[in-house]
Amino acid sequence: MNQWTELLKMDDIPQLGARVLRTDTMDIAVFRTAQDEIFALQDKCPHKGGPLSQGIVHDNTVTCPLHNWKIDLNSGEALAPDVGCSHRFPIKVENGVVYIQLAVESAVA
Amino acid sequence: MKQKLILIGNGMAGVRTLEELLKLTPDLYDITVYGSEPYPNYNRIMLSPVLAGDKTVDEIVLNDLDWYKDNGIELISGDPVIEIDRNKREIKTQSGAINSYDRLLIATGSNPFMIPIPGADKQGVIGFRDIHDVETMLGAAKDYQNAVVIGGGLLGLEAANGLQKNGMNVTVVHLLDSLMERQLDKPAATLLQQSLIDKGLQFKMQAQTSAILGEQRVEAVEFADGSRIEADLVVMAVGIRPNIELAQSAGIHCERGILVNDTMQTFDPRVYAVGECVQHRGSCYGLVAPLFEQAKVCANHLANYGIARYQGSVTSTKLKVTGIDLFSAGDFNEADGDETLVFQDPAQGVYKKLVLTDNRIKGAVLYGDTLDGSWYFQLMREGTSIADFRQSILFGQHDLGDAGHGDSKVAALADSAEICGCNGVCKGEIVDAITKQGLFTLDEVRAHTKASSSCGSCTGLVESLLASTVGEGYDAAPSKKGMCKCTEHSHDEVIRGIQQQPLKDMRSVFEFFDWKTEDGCASCRPALNYYLLANWPDDYQDDAQSRFINERAHGNIQKDGTYSVVPRMFGGLCTADELRAIADVSDKYNVPEMKVTGGQRIDLFGVKKEDLPAMWKDLADAGFVSGHAYGKALRTVKTCAGQNWCRFGTQNSTGLGVKLEQLTWGSWMPHKFKMAVSGCPRNCAEATIKDFGVVCVDSGYELHVGGNGGIKVRITDLLCKVETEEEVLEYSGAFIQKYREEGHYLERTAPWVERVGLTSIKQVIVDDPVQRKALFERFKHSQQYAQVDPWAARAEGTAAHEFSTIRIA
Ligand code: SRM
Ligand SMILES: Cc1cc2nc3c(=O)[nH]c(=O)nc-3n(C[C@H](O)[C@H](O)[C@H](O)COP(=O)(O)OP(=O)(O)OC[C@H]3O[C@@H](n4cnc5c(N)ncnc54)[C@H](O)[C@@H]3O)c2cc1C
Ligand code: SF4
Ligand code: FES
Numbered sequence: 001m002n003q004w005t006e007l008l009k010m011d012d013i014p015q016l017g018a019r020v021l022r023t024d025t026m027d028i029a030v031f032r033t034a035q036d037e038i039f040a041l042q043d044k045c046p047h048k049g050g051p052l053s054q055g056i057v058h059d060n061t062v063t064c065p066l067h068n069w070k071i072d073l074n075s076g077e078a079l080a081p082d083v084g085c086s087h088r089f090p091i092k093v094e095n096g097v098v099y100i101q102l103a104v105e106s107a108v109a
Numbered sequence: 110m111k112q113k114l115i116l117i118g119n120g121m122a123g124v125r126t127l128e129e130l131l132k133l134t135p136d137l138y139d140i141t142v143y144g145s146e147p148y149p150n151y152n153r154i155m156l157s158p159v160l161a162g163d164k165t166v167d168e169i170v171l172n173d174l175d176w177y178k179d180n181g182i183e184l185i186s187g188d189p190v191i192e193i194d195r196n197k198r199e200i201k202t203q204s205g206a207i208n209s210y211d212r213l214l215i216a217t218g219s220n221p222f223m224i225p226i227p228g229a230d231k232q233g234v235i236g237f238r239d240i241h242d243v244e245t246m247l248g249a250a251k252d253y254q255n256a257v258v259i260g261g262g263l264l265g266l267e268a269a270n271g272l273q274k275n276g277m278n279v280t281v282v283h284l285l286d287s288l289m290e291r292q293l294d295k296p297a298a299t300l301l302q303q304s305l306i307d308k309g310l311q312f313k314m315q316a317q318t319s320a321i322l323g324e325q326r327v328e329a330v331e332f333a334d335g336s337r338i339e340a341d342l343v344v345m346a347v348g349i350r351p352n353i354e355l356a357q358s359a360g361i362h363c364e365r366g367i368l369v370n371d372t373m374q375t376f377d378p379r380v381y382a383v384g385e386c387v388q389h390r391g392s393c394y395g396l397v398a399p400l401f402e403q404a405k406v407c408a409n410h411l412a413n414y415g416i417a418r419y420q421g422s423v424t425s426t427k428l429k430v431t432g433i434d435l436f437s438a439g440d441f442n443e444a445d446g447d448e449t450l451v452f453q454d455p456a457q458g459v460y461k462k463l464v465l466t467d468n469r470i471k472g473a474v475l476y477g478d479t480l481d482g483s484w485y486f487q488l489m490r491e492g493t494s495i496a497d498f499r500q501s502i503l504f505g506q507h508d509l510g511d512a513g514h515g516d517s518k519v520a521a522l523a524d525s526a527e528i529c530g531c532n533g534v535c536k537g538e539i540v541d542a543i544t545k546q547g548l549f550t551l552d553e554v555r556a557h558t559k560a561s562s563s564c565g566s567c568t569g570l571v572e573s574l575l576a577s578t579v580g581e582g583y584d585a586a587p588s589k590k591g592m593c594k595c596t597e598h599s600h601d602e603v604i605r606g607i608q609q610q611p612l613k614d615m616r617s618v619f620e621f622f623d624w625k626t627e628d629g630c631a632s633c634r635p636a637l638n639y640y641l642l643a644n645w646p647d648d649y650q651d652d653a654q655s656r657f658i659n660e661r662a663h664g665n666i667q668k669d670g671t672y673s674v675v676p677r678m679f680g681g682l683c684t685a686d687e688l689r690a691i692a693d694v695s696d697k698y699n700v701p702e703m704k705v706t707g708g709q710r711i712d713l714f715g716v717k718k719e720d721l722p723a724m725w726k727d728l729a730d731a732g733f734v735s736g737h738a739y740g741k742a743l744r745t746v747k748t749c750a751g752q753n754w755c756r757f758g759t760q761n762s763t764g765l766g767v768k769l770e771q772l773t774w775g776s777w778m779p780h781k782f783k784m785a786v787s788g789c790p791r792n793c794a795e796a797t798i799k800d801f802g803v804v805c806v807d808s809g810y811e812l813h814v815g816g817n818g819g820i821k822v823r824i825t826d827l828l829c830k831v832e833t834e835e836e837v838l839e840y841s842g843a844f845i846q847k848y849r850e851e852g853h854y855l856e857r858t859a860p861w862v863e864r865v866g867l868t869s870i871k872q873v874i875v876d877d878p879v880q881r882k883a884l885f886e887r888f889k890h891s892q893q894y895a896q897v898d899p900w901a902a903r904a905e906g907t908a909a910h911e912f913s914t915i916r917i918a
Contacts, residue, residue, distance in 0.1 A: 008915055016628060016654040022914040030915070034628050051670040054658040056631040063631035065658040065666055068562070070631075081557045 004092070004099040010038065011096065018053040018062070023102065028089060029053035030098065031073055033060060039073035040091040040100055046071070046084025111139045112211040114411065115200060117190045117355070119144025121153055122384025122400040123216030124172060129408030131180055137412060140182045141208060143200070145189035146239055149174050153239070154397060157429050160243050160271030193359035195377055212379050212411060215356055215367060219349040219385040219395070224259065228321030234343045237268045246342065250275035253341030257281075257330050259318055261288040263428060265346035269310055270430045272342070280311040280338055282318060282330070284347075292426050292437035296453070297460050297476040304433055304458070313338065351386045351393050366393045371418045373407035383407050389421060396424050425486045427479070434475070436482035439489055440464065441472035452503040461503050468496040480519070480573060481505040497826065497867045506569065519573040528570050531563035539571065543578045551575065552594070566820040593632040598622050600853040604640055613645050615652065631657075636854035639741065642777055643849045646891035653908065659739035662911060663899045664721060667714065672721060674700075674713040675738035676728050677774060680748045680766035680786075681709030690731030698724050708745035708783070710736055722912050726904035734898040737774070741855070743845075744783045746770040747795065751788035751805070760805035762788035765834055769803075772838055773845060775896040776888075779852035779861070782845065797825045800848075800858040801841050806830075810837050814844060814870070815862035823859040826867045829875045843874050843881045846888035 013019045013032040020043060021028040027043035029052050037060070043053045050066030060073045070079040076088040090101040116123045119142050127140060144150075148170070155169040177184045185202070192201040199209045221236025223229055233249065235242050249256070250272060258269040261283030273279045281288075287298040302312060317333040321343060329337045351366035362368050362376040366388030373381050373389075383403045385395055394400060399422035409417035425438035441464050443449055452461040459477035463470055463485065470489040475482050484506045488495060495502055519528075524537030542548060542557045554571055555562040561571040591597040598606075603622060612618050615637050619629065629637065634655035641649040653661050664672030676691065691711055695703055701715040716724060725735075737744060748766030752758035766786040773784070785794040786803040795818075796802025802813040802825055809832040813825035828844070831837060847870065852861045862870065873880045903912070 005917055007917070012910060014654055014910065019910060020914045022916060027914075048668070049670075051666075054662070054666060054670070056634060056657065057654065058628040058630045058634065059626055066668065068631065 002090075002101050005102055007098045007100055009096055010036065010093055010098050013038070013098070016057045018055075018057065020051075020053045021100070027051070027053070028100070029062075030091070030100070031057055031062060033057060033073070036093075037073075038091050038093055038098055040089040041071070041073065041076050042087040042089075044086060045069055046078055046086055047082070052086065112137065113209060114138035114140045114212050114214065115208060115210040116140065116142045116214045116216060117193075117200065118216035118218055118384070118386070119146065119148075119150055119184065119186060120216055120218045120384065121150070121171075121397055122218070122404055123214060124150040125401055125404040126214060126216070126383055126407045126411070127180075127182065128172075129405050130411050133408060133412040133414065135180070138212075140180075142177070142182060142184045143188065143190045143202065144184070144186045146241070147187040148240060149177065149184065149186070151240070154429075156237070156240070156243050157267035157271060159240075160246060160268065161274045161431070162271075163431070166240060166243075190355060193355065193361075193380075195359055195361075195380070198379065210379075212381065214407070214411070215361075215375070215380065215382040215386060216384040217352040217355060217386045219351045221345060222348045222350050223345050224318060224347060226318060226320055228323065228327070229345075231321055231323050232326040233323075233341060234321055234327055234345065237264050237344055237346050238349075246272060246344065247275065249342040250277050254278055255280075255339045256342040256344065257338055257340040258344045258346060259330075260346035260348070261285075261312070261314075262346060262348075263289060263292070263426060265344070266305065267429055268344045268346055270305075270308070272344070273308070273310055277342070278311075280313055280340075281305075282313045282316050282332075282338075284315070284317060286315050289428075289437075292474070293435070293476075294441050294462060294474055297435070297437075297462070297474045300458060300460055300476050301428075301433065301435060305430075308432070349385065349395055351388065353386055356382070356386070364388055371406075371420060372410045372415075373403055373419060374410070381407050381411065389419065392421060394422065394424065396426065398422065399424060423486075423490050425473075425482065427482070434477055434479040436475040436479040437473065438482070438486045439470070439472035441474045447471065450499075450503055463502065465495070468494050468499065470495065478505075480569075483572070483576075493864075494866050494868065498863070519570050519577065528574070529558075529560035529563070529567045532559040534558050534560040536574065539574050540578055543575060548575075549579060564820050592636060593630055595624050595626045595629050595633050596622055600636070603637070604644075604851075604853075607640050607644050611645070613641065613648050614650075615641065615655065629655075635660075635741075639777060639779065639854050643891070646894045653911070660741070661908075662718060662721065663725075663735055663739060663903065664716065665739045669715075670718075671715045672718055673738070674716050674721070674724060674728075675706065675710055675736040676733035677736040677770075678710040679770045679774075680746055680763050682748075682763060682767060687731060687733070690728065690733070694724055694727050694731075697727065706738070708738070709747050710738075710745065712738070719912055719914065722903050722906075722909075725900035729898065729901045729904055733900075734774070735900045741778055741780050742782065743770070743773045743776050743778065744781050746773075747783070747785040747799070749786070749788050749793035751786075755788055757791060758788035758805070759807045760788060760810065762786040762794065762803075762805050765803065765805075765810075765837060766794075768834065768838060769841060772842060772892075775898075776845065776849070776892060777895060778845070778849055779854050780857045782848075782858070784841070798822065799825065801844060803837055803841075808832070810834075812837065812840055812844075815858045815867070817857055817859035821859070826862065828867075828871065839881065839885050840874060842888040843884035844870070846884040846891075847873060849888075849891075 016034055018029045018031045029041050029043040031039045043051050045052055045064040047069045050064045052062050054065045055062040061070050063070050069082050076086040078084045092099050150172045152169040152171050155164055158164040188202045188204050190200050191203050199207055201207050221238050235245050256272045256277045256279045258265045259282045261281050269279045269281045287295055288302050319333045320331040321327050322329045322331055327340055327343050330340050331337050353363045353367050356367045357363045367382045367386055369375055369382050369387045369389050373383055375382050384400050402422055403419050406417040406419040428435040443464055448465045450463045462474045464472040469492050473485045522536050526536045528536050539558050539560050548554050561568045592600055618637055635657055638652050638655040658666050698720050700713045704712045706712045746766045746769050748763045751762030752760055782800045784801045785796040785799045787794040787796045788805050796804050797813050798816040798818045804811040811830050812828040814828045816825035817823040848858055
């Protein structure tokens with residue numbers, strides 16, 4: 001079932017920053033870009049599991065804090081030449097409030 | 110309508126100009142290229158490896174026909190241009206075709222000089238310039254036995270080596286008594302000649318060729334003294350002449366080459382020229398590095414940017430003969446007042462010579478061990494004073510200390526030798542990636558293999574591997590390095606812009622310097638944040654999102670995503686109450702491990718991020734502030750027991766350490782900064798490997814600067830000696846401030862001192878009390894804003910979002 005869950009106000013995420021959503025099974029990083037686009041990825045770098053939420057956000061990319069892999073926020077894919085993918089979650093903003101779809105969560109847990 | 114650009118000469122300089130132009134403005138011109146050779150653009154340098162059988166012709170093509178097509182460039186090859194009509198702005202080709210231009214670029218290269226002696230026109234007498242010559246040589250090697258190469262310079266020796274590898278019996282004839290006399294001095298030339306003899310080449314030195322004998326084809330070479338050598342092939346490699354015939358006949362002013370100004374324009378402003386055919390400020394060049402610089406400048410003007418200037422080049426030479434390491438740069442002849450440094454080890458076949466004028470390198474000749482060639486060349490081009498490391502310069506850059514890394518002679522290493530210790534990358538993997546993926550730059554190697562992408566101590570090794578694998582095709586570090594991929598501007602340019610424009614926030618920097626990315630990247634943003642903060646302490650609003658996570662969360666992130674907490678212990682001193690408070694905090698927050706650090710304080714590992722603010726509050730209540738163990742900032746001031754207890758102590762080293770730490774804690778720096786105070790020259794606090802170290806002596810205090818433990822150990826330089834504690838404080842603050850204003854982000858004081866030179870630092874800090882005091886005042890001013898304990902602030906709620914997670918209701 002694709003259900004939208006309300007998360008928080010967009011303004012509670014710093015621009016070019018992230019917040020961590022803690023669920024029972026995993027952490028999810030919710031990013032906000034300079035253009036106020038919002039993205040959600042599992043908070044786990046495809047390299048060695050670094051917390052992507054703690055990285056530096058630039059354009060639509062986050063640089064992992066542990067060993068500098070760059071992850072595309074849109075797709076969750078590592079930028080070439082690195083290879084790997086962090087699971088991404090559908091997310092939307094309505095009236096300044098951020099919603100996420102967690103339905104697929106069990107599939108990746 | 111687009112303007113029309115015609116390029117005459119489909120060679121290395123001309124086509125490089127087009128590449129640079131397309132990067133700037135892909136659509137400005139309709140471009141037509143005329144080339145006399147029936148090939149697309151190829152790497153002429155690599156003709157030597159092709160002749161030696163190490164490469165094929167296909168492998169040295171730089172731009173194939175698809176490249177021309179994809180970029181909308183018309184290539185007319187095999188039909189040379191024979192006339193330029195500047196009035197009509199037209200060119201005419203051999204086949205009679207006519208084409209008009211708005212701008213014309215001449216890049217006709219040069220021709221081999223053929224000595225005008227009887228018989229020079231016989232079959233089997235050639236130069237060494239293009240694919241056709243190489244094919245002629247390879248053909249001759251199949252059918253004939255004896256070759257004579259006239260000319261013992263770079264080209265001649267490479268030709269001789271190649272012919273010999275193809276089974277010919279080769280004699281090199283040279284007019285003088287010493288090979289490569291323009292690049293090598295006598296001792297190096299002697300070593301070179303000996304190793305070439307060992308490889309099987311024969312030499313006839315001090316010999317003047319007088320005639321070439323034979324019927325239709327050459328049969329022998331005759332010399333002025335009457336002697337002869339049998340020859341079925343003669344390669345003349347005695348020099349090149351700029352190919353100016355076409356330009357000259359069009360009335361374009363030429364001397365030895367086509368005259369151009371600093372914008373690569375000829376006397377006719379519509380006509381540009383680049384490459385070996387030009388003469389600029391009296392010099393004609395015969396190597397690609399200067400031609401590529403010319404290409405960049407020329408493209409800038411063709412694109413109507415109009416800002417670049419070509420100011421001449423300093424060149425260096427390497428010989429491409431496998432098994433021979435030879436490097437030469439600049440002028441190695443001593444003039445009056447010059448000095449010479451020489452290192453000689455005949456048993457190892459190593460010879461190094463540097464010629465100095467006023468402690469600056471003027472020329473270098475290296476034989477047998479050329480690993481440091483690019484370092485000397487850089488010091489030479491940048492005119493760096495080597496006064497401070499003169500004693501050790503001949504032992505190479507790595508001798509400046511590197512904890513066992515950076516072994517020289519990369520080429521000799523086995524494929525399984527580990528090059529990058531951080532990422533476990535071996536030589537074989539790197540060489541493989543370079544050849545299979547066609548990598549040319551350090552950045553590409555970093556991206557594909559991860560080698561040199563972490564601590565960077567192996568960068569020199571990786572660069573040597575690149576150079577030895579791709580030869581001269583390797584894009585040696587440009588003389589000016591951009592900060593990161595987001596900009597071509599260097600750290601220095603950006604710092605100057607921030608100070609002088611002035612620029613006071615990050616968006617203004619992006620705009621002013623025309624950043625290539627919207628938001629910068631993880632490498633430039635922290636640097637800019639620091640530069641802005643250091644220069645405008647009272648105006649600039651610190652940007653947390655541009656800080657690496659450690660400085661945002663005020664702890665060191667660890668491999669499992671937890672953090673470490675290191676409270677400051679001024680001078681390493683502590684009380685029972687403080688230790689008790691740390692123990693209590695450790696119990697309360699279930700700290701899994703505690704450790705005494707190398708910086709004389711206690712590290713609490715494995716703390717969950719959300720516990721940090723509460724833990725800091727407890728520590729603040731006990732009187733602790735952050736130790737900044739995570740920051741590009743003042744770390745620790747290490748002290749020893751000193752006068753209070755130690756039987757040898759001469760001063761109160763512990764107390765002075767505490768004062769130094771109280772003065773400087775909280776200050777943001779280009780990189781981390783460590784200090785120490787030792788109570789006597791036994792130096793128990795290891796002051797001589799710190800960024801700023803004090804060694805107390807009976808009569809006062811020795812101040813030492815620029816030390817480093819870590820990756821590349823560097824012993825401090827003595828800055829000066831002072832008599833009072835007040836002076837120690839003032840000198841340290843002034844030194845720190847100079848480093849804060851000039852250092853590049855992530856450059857520790859050790860490389861900074863080496864870059865700017867100890868002398869220039871002494872001039873300001875030691876010799877000029879006015880500047881020293883001004884620096885110290887600026888330091889104290891910025892400390893007003895910096896000495897706010899970040900932990901206490903966060904314990905009270907600053908940046909709370911950083912530490913809390915979102916929970917779904
Ligand atoms: C905790 C400590 C090791 C210990 O248990 O003793 C330590 C731990 C780290 N050091 Fe260190 N260094 C520690 C003393 C040192 C020392 C010794 C000293 O200061 O006397 C050195 C050599 C001296 C020097 O710096 O000149 C040292 C040279 C380095 C280097 C190499 C720096 C260099 O310029 O070559 C790095 C890498 C870097 O900074 O880029 C580094 C980096 C690190 C980092 C921050 C790695 C990182 O980037 O995450 C480590 C954090 C571990 C963690 O999870 O908390 N650490 N590190 C020491 C903390 C001292 C303190 O109280 O603040
Ligand atoms: C064997 C060899 C080894 C070398 N090794 C090194 C080295 O190790 N390092 C180094 O830095 N340099 C080396 N060089 C020198 C380097 O190759 C040259 O400096 C460089 O190629 C010069 O570039 P250019 O564009 O000026 O001339 P070229 O590359 O020679 O290009 C000029 C082109 O113009 C064409 N042309 C001339 N007249 C006309 C016309 N009228 N119409 C149409 N086309 C015309 C020519 O046929 C030629 O293709 C080497 C050269 C050779 C031959
Ligand atoms: S603490 Fe220092 S030496 Fe130890 S692993 Fe980490 S960076 Fe390396
Ligand atoms: S864990 Fe993310 S880069 Fe290594």
